[in-house]
Amino acid sequence: MSEPIVRLRGVRKTFWRDREPVPVLDGLDLDVPEGSFEALMGPSGSGKTTLLNLIAGLDRPTEGSIEVAGQPIHQLPEGALARWRSETIGFVFQSYNLLPVLTAQQNVELPLLLRRLPRAERRKRAETALRIVGLEDRTQHFPRQLSGGQEQRVTIARAIVNDPKILVADEPTGNLDKGSTKDVLDLLARLNKELGKTILMVTHDPHAAERATIIRKLDKGQLA
Amino acid sequence: MSLAGIAASDLMRRNRLRTALTLGGVAFGVLAFILIQTVISAWEIGVTTAAKDRTVTRHKVTFVMSLPKRYVEEIRRTPGVKQATWSTWFGGKNPLQEREFFMAIGVEPESWLDVYDEVGVAPEERSAWIADRQGALVGDVLAKKFGWKKGDTVKLTSNIFPGEWEYRIHAIYQPLRKSADRSMFVFDWDYLNQSVPERQREQVGWITSRVKTGTDPAALSKALDAKFEENEVQTLSQDEASFQRSFLGMMSAILGAMNVVSLVILGIMALILGNTVAMGVRERLREYAVLRAIGFRSSHVTRLVLGEAAALGAAGGLLGLAIAVPIVGGLGKFLEENMAAYFSVFRLDPGTAGLALAIAVGLGAAAGLIPARGASRLPVVEALRRVA
Structure with missing residues (x-):
């Protein structure tokens, strides 16, 4: 087994609702090996998305430590955390979250705007990412001109364009039909196998989870 | 992008x-x-285009009241004054188009053209106007509006001075600077002065002075007013911008x-x-x-x-x-x-x-x-x- 790329120790996360504490994660320990494809399952409200957000540096734990790719991210200030996210994490959302006024290529280029790259280089990298997801003939299409499956593949291209170590996918097939679901899962599996990306995927779908190499179940803030 | x-x-x-x-x-x-x-x-x-080297002297009470003409000579003798001229409001109207408002003033032609050098008149037109007591200069915009041209004889009436007044147009002047009013009717004050009753003669509306280089217009204004302080008619002198502003004040x-x-x-x-x-x-x-x-x-x-x-x-x-x-x-x-x-x-x-x-x-x-x-x-x- 390879070294863990994600290491959580004693992570607690508590939200506040109407001045009442709502514990979501309760002293969680987790090691995610580098290069694994993990599926995170569990009932609604079990804390799957919260866990994913913490690992991706979108949120901070109430208690505990989170180390990702050798970086203790729970200690990073906001600006450094944003830079770290742009370099380390690729995001795949359930509802794609593409900017509707930009073309597929422009959407994929977005993360590259944070790097000092010449325009031609950005364009080249975006085209390469779109080629990897099989959309080289859709580069100038706007999101409204694409199917749901194609939109999700553009999102995946955007997630990998910066060559991050980890992809986090929150219900990536939640809005897709059967055929598109298979395409997206095939793509994620290929990115894991061929490019060595560590993938953390939250899903409700047992068939989707079967494509992962490790399946973890979360219940009431604890890993089962 | x-x-x-x-x-x-x-x-x-x-x-x-x-x-x-x-x-x-x-x-x-x-x-x-x-x-x-x-x-x-x-x-x-x-106000914005007023000449910085001109001061205007008027009656202390209101510019509607006139000043004795002899004040002009006294002002000309004042140190710091390069040239002085005077103007009298005529209240002129074109009897054919009585509703059109324009500025008609009686002036001393030679000194007025010296002081208001933004009014462009050819040398021969200037000479002709100075030589003709009933001569007049008309701004190009006013001339166009009334269809007047050089050589025309025109008649004006006045809401101040009764009767019908006849003038010969010797020039349609052109503005040399933005400050020039292109709708004035300017004629020889002497024609007006000789035609009014004896008690109204030798009166002028306001006196405009051009100050010498290096002279502070504000200080000169004070000096001019001080000169007439003990006279029967006191004055108020202002730089030209302030004088214009007093009209805008209304x-x-x-x-x-x-x-x-x-x-x-x-x-x-x-x-x-x-x-x-x-x-x-x-x-x-x-x-x-x-x-x-x-x-x-x-x-x-x-x-x-x-x-x-x-x-x-x-x-x-x-x-x-x-x-x-x-x-x-x-x-x-x-x-x-x-x-x-x-x-x-x-x-x-x-x-x-x-x-x-x-x-x-x-x-x-x-x-x-x-x-x-x-x-x-x-x-x-x-x-x-x-x-x-």
Whole structure:
């Protein structure tokens, strides 16, 4: 087994609702090996998305430590955390979250705007990412001109364009039909196998989870 | 592509009708602001273009009352005075078009042309006018309005001096500077003086002095008034700009009201921009959250929102300018030709245009401040959850 790329120790996360504490994660320990494809399952409200957000540096734990790719991210200030996210994490959302006024290529280029790259280089990298997801003939299409499956593949291209170590996918097939679901899962599996990306995927779908190499179940803030 | 590119795409591709309506609102606001400011500038042209080396001496009580002509010689002898001339308001009217208002004054031709050197007259025309007691100079705009030309004999009536007055036009003068009133009728004061009853003779309306280089006009004004302090008729001397301003003083309430209207228009522009930007930001919270998730900082989001708001203001401002240029140009031509007594110069001042554009951009950015602050401060997870 390879070294863990994600290491959580004693992570607690508590939200506040109407001045009442709502514990979501309760002293969680987790090691995610580098290069694994993990599926995170569990009932609604079990804390799957919260866990994913913490690992991706979108949120901070109430208690505990989170180390990702050798970086203790729970200690990073906001600006450094944003830079770290742009370099380390690729995001795949359930509802794609593409900017509707930009073309597929422009959407994929977005993360590259944070790097000092010449325009031609950005364009080249975006085209390469779109080629990897099989959309080289859709580069100038706007999101409204694409199917749901194609939109999700553009999102995946955007997630990998910066060559991050980890992809986090929150219900990536939640809005897709059967055929598109298979395409997206095939793509994620290929990115894991061929490019060595560590993938953390939250899903409700047992068939989707079967494509992962490790399946973890979360219940009431604890890993089962 | 860049942040500016994203902002431009948002403006041009998202909700085009709303963008177009907002641009139209800003453009009309800018147009209204420019029109109002141009009217104010036209009325203040006498103040803004007043010669800095001229002082005007009038009766201390009011400029309606006259001064003894002998004051002219005393002023000419005062140290610091290079030349002095005088004018008397005639209240002239063209009997064929009595409703048209214009400035008709009796002057001493030679000294008047020396002091008002912005009035362009050819040397032979100047000589002819000086030699003819019933001669007159007419501004080019006034001549065009009444169809007068050089060599014509014209008759005027006056609401001050009874009778019919006949003049021979020796020149249609041209303005050499912006300050020249192109709608004046200027004739020899001596013709007026010799024709009025004995008790009204040797009186002048006001005396204009040209000061020597190095002389402080304010100090000279004080010296002139001190000279006549013990006389039966006391004077009030002012630099030319102050003298012109005293006429505007009567309209200060109107000018003030117009400036208030300008401010109201700017306020409406800010609200239009603010409303559009706020709606746009609300609709795009998820997109901003995604940008933040993939590594953009909150300052990037702030810049994106402010840049888009400022660009919206700039685009509306430029559109407003594009509309204002032909409108002010056409309106100005009409007003200068037909209402030159009120609008001798009605032009779009580059300073006003620049100010209008800067205000539009500034208001755009200001209108984006609160939405930008809100968008950049919203926690990413909350924004994603709220709209997912």
